[in-house]
Amino acid sequence: MDINLAQCFIAVDDHDKALAFYRDVLGMEVRDDVGFEGMRWVTVGSPDQPDVDIVLEPPLADPNASDADKKAMAELLAKGLLRGVIFTTDDVDATFERVSAAGAEVLQEPVDQPYGVRDCAFRDPAGNMLRFNQPRTR
Secondary structure: OOOOOOEEEEEOOOHHHHHHHHHHHOOOEEEEEEEEOOEEEEEEEOOOOOOOEEEEEOOOOOOOOOHHHHHHHHHHHHOOOOOOEEEEOOOHHHHHHHHHHOOOEEEEEEEEOOOOEEEEEEEOOOOOEEEEEEEOOO
8 A cells, every 4th residue: 555645735824925935946836826715726846746736825724714713823824833844955055045045034054963964944935944954975
C-alpha cells in the first residue's frame, strides 16, 4: 500500500501577495486559481514535485466557522503563530540570497544545525514561517 502526500495548506490573508511570493520569489508554478462559493482556491507547487500541491487558503476556510473563530485565526496568522512549512533546497545559501533580496523577513540566516542540515528561515507575506533545509555532505 502506497500513501503519498497530495496537498498541504498554508494560511494566507492576501492571495495576490501570496502568489507574488510563492510564484515570483520561490519559483513555484500556479496550478489552480479559481473562485468557488465566494472563496478563492489557489494551488502552487514546485515544478520538481508535480504530485504535491500547496493550497493557499484563508486562515479559516470553513464556511460554517463563526465570525469569532475566523477573527481568532486571522489574529494568530498576523502574529505568525500558525504552523509553517519546511522546504528542501540543493543550495541554501543561494536560496537565502534570492529570498532575502526579494525583501522577505529574515528569521534566521543560513547556519549548520547539529541535526545534519544547513538551513535558514523567513516569514512569508502572511507571517508564516518557512524554513529551507539543505542536507550537509559529510
